[in-house]
Amino acid sequence: MPARPWRYPKGMREAVYQRDNHACRIRLPGCTGTPTDLDHIVPVKDGGMTSMDNLRAACHECNQARANGGPRRAYTPPERW
Numbered sequence: 714m715p716a717r718p719w720r721y722p723k724g725m726r727e728a729v730y731q732r733d734n735h736a737c738r739i740r741l742p743g744c745t746g747t748p749t750d751l752d753h754i755v756p757v758k759d760g761g762m763t764s765m766d767n768l769r770a771a772c773h774e775c776n777q778a779r780a781n782g783g784p785r786r787a788y789t790p791p792e793r794w
């Protein structure tokens with residue numbers, strides 16, 4: 714059964730947020746610190762699982778930055794444009 718990257722079992726989001734103390738765990742420049750998303754630590758395309766072990770709390774800014782090329786790529790927060 715193929716994993717669907719942005720579909721989580723009910724309750725998983727809250728469980729990950731609680732484990733991560735309701736703080737974004739990626740912390741890229743521009744991070745708001747408030748998690749609104751979940752991030753796959755090992756990307757689904759690289760075989761990562763949608764499981765508690767492979768998910769972490771992420772704010773929208775960090776998640777977008779990662780989706781647009783990963784944490785090593787320079788990221789300019791939109792509010793500075």
Ligand SMILES: [Zn+2]
Nearest residue numbers: 737744772775
């Ligand atoms: Zn963040």
